[in-house]
Amino acid sequence: MCKGKIVIALGGNALQAFGSPPTAECQLEVVRKTCDFIAQIVANDYEIALVHGNGPQVGRIVLALETAKEVTPPLPLDVCDAMSQGYIGYHLQQAMHEALIRIQKGHIPVVTIVTQMVVERDDPAFKTPTKPIGPFYSEEEAKTIAKEKGYVMKEDAGRGWRRVVASPIPNHIVEIDSIKRLWDSTIVVFAGGGGIPVIEHEDGSFEGVSAVIDKDYAAELLAEQVGVDTLLILTEVEKVAINYNKPDQKNLDILTVEEAERYIAEGHFAPGSMLPKVQAAVKFAKSGEDRKAIITSLFKAVDALEGKTGTLITRSKGQ
Ligand code: ADP
Ligand code: MG
Numbered sequence: 473m474c475k476g477k478i479v480i481a482l483g484g485n486a487l488q489a490f491g492s493p494p495t496a497e498c499q500l501e502v503v504r505k506t507c508d509f510i511a512q513i514v515a516n517d518y519e520i521a522l523v524h525g526n527g528p529q530v531g532r533i534v535l536a537l538e539t540a541k542e543v544t545p546p547l548p549l550d551v552c553d554a555m556s557q558g559y560i561g562y563h564l565q566q567a568m569h570e571a572l573i574r575i576q577k578g579h580i581p582v583v584t585i586v587t588q589m590v591v592e593r594d595d596p597a598f599k600t601p602t603k604p605i606g607p608f609y610s611e612e613e614a615k616t617i618a619k620e621k622g623y624v625m626k627e628d629a630g631r632g633w634r635r636v637v638a639s640p641i642p643n644h645i646v647e648i649d650s651i652k653r654l655w656d657s658t659i660v661v662f663a664g665g666g667g668i669p670v671i672e673h674e675d676g677s678f679e680g681v682s683a684v685i686d687k688d689y690a691a692e693l694l695a696e697q698v699g700v701d702t703l704l705i706l707t708e709v710e711k712v713a714i715n716y717n718k719p720d721q722k723n724l725d726i727l728t729v730e731e732a733e734r735y736i737a738e739g740h741f742a743p744g745s746m747l748p749k750v751q752a753a754v755k756f757a758k759s760g761e762d763r764k765a766i767i768t769s770l771f772k773a774v775d776a777l778e779g780k781t782g783t784l785i786t787r788s789k790g791q
Contacts, residue, residue, distance in 0.1 A: 473517050474517060474518070474519050475516065475517045475518050476518050476519075476700075476701040476702055477518070477519045477520075477655075477698070477699075477700035477701055477702070478513065478518050478519070478520050478521075478700055478701070478702045478703075478704050478777075479520070479521050479523060479691050479694050479695035479698065479700050479702075479703050479704070480510065480513070480520055480521070480522050480523065480691075480704045480706060480773075481523045481524070481687055481688055481691035481703070481704070481705045481706065481749075481752075482506065482522060482523065482524040482525065482706055482770070483525055483705075483706055483707040483708065483770075484525050484527060484528065485707070485708050485770065486502070486503075486506040486524070486706060486770050487499060487502060487503060487506070487524060487525065487528075487529075487560060487563075488502055488528055489501070489502045494528060494532060496559075496563075499529075499560075499563060500563050500566070500567065503560075503563045503564060503567045504567040504570065504571070506567070506770060507564065507567040507568045507570070507571035508571050508574070509770050509771065509773055509774070510522070510568065510571065510773075511568070511571035511572055511574065511575050511577070512575075512773075512774045513773060513774060513777065514572065514575065514577060514580070514659070515575040515577070516774065516777070518777070519655065519656075520659060521651065521655070521659065521660045521661075521662050521694065521698070521700075522564060522568075522659065522660070522661045522662065523661075523662055523663045523664070523687055523690055523691040523694060524560055524564070524661070524664050524665070524687065525665060525666075525687045526553070526556040526557070526560060526664055526665030526666075526687075527605075527665075527684075529556040529559060529560060529665075530549075530552050530553055530555075530556040530605065530665060530684075531605055531606055531607075533552045533555050533556055533559075534546075534549070534552050534605060534606035534607070535606055535607045537552070538606065538607060548680065548682065549605070549637065549680075549682040549683075549684075550668050550669065550670070550680025550681065550682065551680070553665055553668045553669075553680075553684075554586055554668055556664065556665055557584065557586050557587065557664035557665060557668070558584070558586065560661075560664055560665075561584025561586075561661045561664055562584070564582070564584065564661045565582045565583065565584055565661065568582045568659060568661075569582055572659075580657075580658070580659055581657065581658045581659070582658070582659045582660075582661070583654070583658055583659075583660055583661070584660070584661040584662075584664070585647050585650055585651060585660055585661070585662050586647075586668070587645065587646070587647050587662050587663040587664065587667045587668065588645075588646040588647065588667060588668045588669075588670045588678055588680075589642040589643075589644070589645055589646070589663065589666065589667030589668065589669055589670065589685055589690060589693075590642070590643050590644040590645075590646060590670055590671065590672050590678070591640040591641065591642060591643060591669045591670070591671060591681065591683060591685065592640065592641075592643060592671075593671045595638070595640035595641060597638040597639050597640040597641070597683070598638045598640065598683070600638075601624045601626075601636040601637050601638045601639075602636060602638070602639055602744075603636060603637050603638070603639045603683075603684045604626070604628045604634040604635070604636050605634065605635055605636070605637055605684065606634060606635050607634070608628070608631060608632030608633065608634055609625070609632060609633045609634070610632065610633065611627075611633055613633070614633030614634075617635070623635045624636050624637075637682050637683050637684055638682075638683040638684075639683065639684050639685065639686055640669060640683050640685065641685075641689060642666070642667060642669075642685050642689055642690050642693050644672075645663065645667065645690075645693060645694060645697060646670070646678065647662075648694075648697050648698075651694070651698065652698060655698060662694060663687070663690040663691070663694055664687075665684070665685075665687060666684060666685030666686055666687040666689065666690040667685055667690050668680060669681050669683040669684070669685050686748045686752075688705060688748040688749045688751075688752040689748060689751075689752055691703060691705070691752065692752035692753075692755050692756050695756050695763075696755075696756060696759045696760075699760075700763075701762065701763065701764070702763075702764055702765070702766060702777070703752065703753060703756040703763075703764075703765040703766070704765075704766050704768075704773065704776070704777070705749050705752065705753065705765065705766070705767045705768075706768065706769065706770045706773055707749065707767065707768075707769065707770075708769060709767075709768075709769060710723070710768055710769045710772050710781055710782065711723040711724055711725070711767075711768065711781070711782060711783045712724050712727065712741070712746065712749075712750060712767050712783040713740075714735055714738075714740045715740065716740065716741075716742070716746070723783075724783045725783065725784065726783070726784045726785075726786065726789060727750075727753075727783055727784070727785045727786075728785075728786060728787065728788055728789060729754050729757050729758055729785070729786070729787050732750055732753070732754045732785060733754065735750075736750060736751065736754075749767055750767070750785070752765070753765030753766075753767060753785035754785060756785075757785050757786055757787055758787065761787075764784060764785065764786045765784075765785040765786075766782045766783065766784055766785070767782060767783045767785070768781060768782030768783065
């Protein structure tokens, strides 16, 4: 009776209350509310997997370890990424289980897979790191850190200096077979924070690298490789807009791949926020017949799946 298979990408607002102190308890509270919405999708007989972001969480782990460096050695970014997958996955497992009990589906197991994502060693992103992470420093501190650790440090929008890392394109998911085997029985939390970026050596071994993969691209790759019908990207806004935040803003109900590509070229979607979502949606819609992507808010997810709201990205209008 499965109505369809969905990969759900959860944005920052699904994991953290804006403005509240970022304690673990506070995160769990928000995740509980999020899981109530996700459980409604399960109640409507869809099969799902969850991908989530980790920006604030991994930032805090890095900051905590930097602050404690006199007593315990800092850990590399790939290890911090793995820690954030465990931390967020644990909350999602617990909250999702409770939400499933409330809809009489407490028997469905929920599990997190620590996920590695292979990136190309010569991805151009490594030459121009763009993604700021961790604490702010003064210019002087930043220069010392750059010299001592070889980090790339940049000034971040007048707020101070931060470490910046590359945001490469994910090529291959190391644990893809495991999620395929679990799909029919289990709700899997997968590729948290976009997955832990690794490079593959010639002998087939993997090595973690200091980079951050966009979770929207990671969710897209998962959706393509598992072969689901729908990529559902849940964020803060109910619909994608053109002329966003301008007097002539127009919210879009449906967006064909061609239109999306034109609007991307015209610069309607902000890099680092809406652009990766639209790009991921387009790539997925192009990847097979009857594949569609929906971008909407967490609160409107159920309605959007019924075609009542959200922005639908398809190959053609009639699809
Ligand atoms: P997430 O944590 O879900 O990835 P982001 O902040 O990265 O969220 O991206 C979603 C945000 O993108 C929206 O809250 C909105 O402010 C912004 N945005 C930028 N361009 C657009 C657009 N053209 N249409 C709608 N939202 C846009
Ligand atoms: Mg984002």
